[in-house]
Amino acid sequence: MIKVERRGGRISFEGHADYAPYGYDVVCAAVSGASAALACVADEDCTDESGAVQWVDLGEARATAAMCFFDKIAGAFPRVIQTRSR
Numbered sequence: 001m002i003k004v005e006r007r008g009g010r011i012s013f014e015g016h017a018d019y020a021p022y023g024y025d026v027v028c029a030a031v032s033g034a035s036a037a038l039a040c041v042a043d044e045d046c047t048d049e050s051g052a053v054q055w056v057d058l059g060e061a062r063a064t065a066a067m068c069f070f071d072k073i074a075g076a077f078p079r080v081i082q083t084r085s086r
Helices: 026-039 060-076
Strands: 002-007 010-014 055-057 081-085
Touching: 002 026, 002 060, 010 026, 010 060, 026 055, 026 060, 060 081
Parallel strands: 002 081
Antiparallel strands: 002 010, 010 055
16 A cells, blocks of 8 residues: 655655556556656655655645645545545
């Protein structure tokens, strides 16, 4: 399961969807692509040693807007992605 959590202006990402076999997992691809795009606007390195995005610090307004996208994915695929905002 992918867990996406927003705390203030920071969004963190953890896990893998396991919705489909590697290379065919559309849920993981959507979250990975969106998190990579968000990392482009972050002011600091937010990836792990493999290059996967672990978190992005966007500021409160942009993080709230970005979570709408992840909430939509979670609504469509609730067994494989969970979102949380604090």
